[in-house]
Amino acid sequence: MAERGSASRVAELRAYRALLGAQARSQAAYRTSFVVDLVGNVGATVFDVVTVLVIFGVTRELGGFTLRETLVVVGLSSCGFATADLLVGNIERLPRYVRTGLFDAVLVRPLGALPQLLLMDLPLRKLSRAVFGLAVLLFALVSAGIDWTPGRVALAVVAPLAAVVFFGSVFVLTATVSFYWVDSGELANAVTYGGRDFTSYPVTVYGGWFRALFAYGMGFAFVSYHPALALLGRADPLGLPPWTGWAAPGVAVVAAALATLAWRVGVRHYRSTGS
Amino acid sequence: MGSVTATVAPPTGAHVTPWFRTFGAIAAAGFRRHATYRQAAVAGLCTNTVFGFLRCYIFLAAAGAAGTVAGYDRAQLATFVWAGQGLLAVIAIWGWTDLADRIRTGEVAADLLRPVHPVTSYLATDLGRAGFASLARLVPPLVVGPFFFAVYVPRHWATVPLFLLSALLAVVVCFGCRYLVNATAYWLQDVRGPMILWTLGSGVLAGLYFPLGFLPGPLEAVLRYATPFPSILQVPLDVLVEREPMSTGLTLVGVQAGWAVLLLALCRLVQRRAERRLVVQGG
Numbered sequence: 001m002a003e004r005g006s007a008s009r010v011a012e013l014r015a016y017r018a019l020l021g022a023q024a025r026s027q028a029a030y031r032t033s034f035v036v037d038l039v040g041n042v043g044a045t046v047f048d049v050v051t052v053l054v055i056f057g058v059t060r061e062l063g064g065f066t067l068r069e070t071l072v073v074v075g076l077s078s079c080g081f082a083t084a085d086l087l088v089g090n091i092e093r094l095p096r097y098v099r100t101g102l103f104d105a106v107l108v109r110p111l112g113a114l115p116q117l118l119l120m121d122l123p124l125r126k127l128s129r130a131v132f133g134l135a136v137l138l139f140a141l142v143s144a145g146i147d148w149t150p151g152r153v154a155l156a157v158v159a160p161l162a163a164v165v166f167f168g169s170v171f172v173l174t175a176t177v178s179f180y181w182v183d184s185g186e187l188a189n190a191v192t193y194g195g196r197d198f199t200s201y202p203v204t205v206y207g208g209w210f211r212a213l214f215a216y217g218m219g220f221a222f223v224s225y226h227p228a229l230a231l232l233g234r235a236d237p238l239g240l241p242p243w244t245g246w247a248a249p250g251v252a253v254v255a256a257a258l259a260t261l262a263w264r265v266g267v268r269h270y271r272s273t274g275s
Numbered sequence: 276m277g278s279v280t281a282t283v284a285p286p287t288g289a290h291v292t293p294w295f296r297t298f299g300a301i302a303a304a305g306f307r308r309h310a311t312y313r314q315a316a317v318a319g320l321c322t323n324t325v326f327g328f329l330r331c332y333i334f335l336a337a338a339g340a341a342g343t344v345a346g347y348d349r350a351q352l353a354t355f356v357w358a359g360q361g362l363l364a365v366i367a368i369w370g371w372t373d374l375a376d377r378i379r380t381g382e383v384a385a386d387l388l389r390p391v392h393p394v395t396s397y398l399a400t401d402l403g404r405a406g407f408a409s410l411a412r413l414v415p416p417l418v419v420g421p422f423f424f425a426v427y428v429p430r431h432w433a434t435v436p437l438f439l440l441s442a443l444l445a446v447v448v449c450f451g452c453r454y455l456v457n458a459t460a461y462w463l464q465d466v467r468g469p470m471i472l473w474t475l476g477s478g479v480l481a482g483l484y485f486p487l488g489f490l491p492g493p494l495e496a497v498l499r500y501a502t503p504f505p506s507i508l509q510v511p512l513d514v515l516v517e518r519e520p521m522s523t524g525l526t527l528v529g530v531q532a533g534w535a536v537l538l539l540a541l542c543r544l545v546q547r548r549a550e551r552r553l554v555v556q557g558g
Binding site (some may be wrong): 030032033035036037040041043044047050051054055059060061063117138181184187189190191194197198201205206207208210233 | 305314315318319321322324325326328329332333334336337338339345396423463464465466467469470471472474475478483485489490492
């Protein structure tokens with residue numbers, strides 16, 4: 001693989017581009033459905049934010065945080081999740097590919113399995129959602145009255161990127177379960193969409209072992225909660241030191257490494273379900 | 276030559292007993308079919324459990340120190356969430372595209388040749404599926420929830436039978452909505468658009484993301500009485516946690532029954548219209 005010439009790499013890129021182009025054309029073929037899809041996908045993220053607003057309609061603060069502070073958490077979460085969902089979220093269709101044997105066809109082609117799967121059905125309709133997530137984050141950052149320092153500006157840029165990498169890793173990690181458990185169905189949703197919901201609120205809202213497991217066992221607290229604390233200049237009510245607000249990139253890198261490893265092991269473990 | 280379709284009345288007088296026997300047989304087949312997806316049921320249960328914890332903690336935090344919000348106390352919120360996670364699978368709010376897929380592929384032609392009206396046979400299958408789900412998906416969250424949260428146990432003896440009736444009606448109302456969404460495939464072929472609108476609208480308006488009581492009073496009242504959405508989730512849950520007096524519960528279940536009848540009639544009408552324009556490709 002290492003000695004592969006640049007010519008073959010160009011050919012490979014061209015193949016990926018062809019896959020992407022074919023996808024774009026086929027998705028735009030049913031034009032009305034595509035437009036409704038675009039609008040509907042914004043709706044999913046809009047309703048996540050609306051839910052937070054509705055809950056703040058009946059309470060002044062949630063887990064010790066005001067609406068403005070919570071919106072920073074929501075913004076980081078929805079921006080990170082929506083972008084990761086656009087780029088890698090498709091991997092959640094892997095169980096179907098494994099069950100129907102389509103994954104065999106993917107493996108025999110002379111291209112990487114993961115990029116192929118992602119490009120085979122890149123959900124362009126989710127573009128609208130990612131844009132909305134970014135808008136929520138920008139609005140939250142502006143309205144939260146943050147005392148901007150160079151460090152916080154850097155964090156405001158790095159934290160959403162780390163969230164994208166983290167959620168992307170979660171998507172890949174949970175999808176690899178289907179290599180072992182073909183009928184895992186919606187199990188992955190518990191961690192992917194569950195993680196999105198979990199990171200949309202300050203972790204002080206949760207309690208007991210459930211918080212320990214999701215926030216620190218799986219690392220979801222470092223996606224939005226701790227960066228938001230650092231941006232807002234608030235001490236963690238749960239007592240973790242201030243530097244945890246800057247741990248997001250490190251946690252994301254660890255998650256990405258784990259996801260890569262799990263994917264490699266999973267693909268090697270894959271046995272076709274047969275014809 | 277007159278056309279023969281499933282919705283044209285059969286030539287001989289229909290008898291009630293064979294009709295019930297057919298309906299029962301189809302429902303039993305639906306039960307058995309879904310009982311074979313045991314691993315998927317377990318996976319679904321895990322997901323319901325995670326979301327049970329998430330929503331429960333969030334709503335309890337919304338109740339805050341006061342301990343009540345929108346007419347629910349902490350125990351009622353916990354029951355609302357955990358029973359809701361179970362009921363979600365019983366009504367099968369999302370992911371049903373069987374009819375739309377069969378319309379797109381043309382397989383629906385086989386459904387039209389059967390001597391049972393398609394709405395009836397799909398409803399029977401769905402009730403069978405719901406029967407299995409109420410054992411495999413509704414009971415576990417109701418058992419798990421109380422281990423981690425203080426839950427509300429109904430005080431009035433009539434609440435439980437009323438809840439069961441309300442849940443049954445919720446299945447029918449939800450089926451009616453899903454059938455209509457799927458039936459748009461007769462006109463659109465690709466139902467992703469209507470499907471995503473349904474997925475979004477139903478989640479919010481049915482009371483899944485938050486109890487509709489969190490909304491301003493007039494808005495909740497409009498949703499309750501003028502749209503079918505609360506009838507598929509919020510109403511049975513409100514009945515179960517006795518949020519309002521029994522008389523209000525009875526009224527709401529009555530509204531549910533009205534929606535069930537109306538939606539099934541609408542399904543038949545849409546089906547009839549669709550059959551007139553359906554062209555199945557191929558020989």
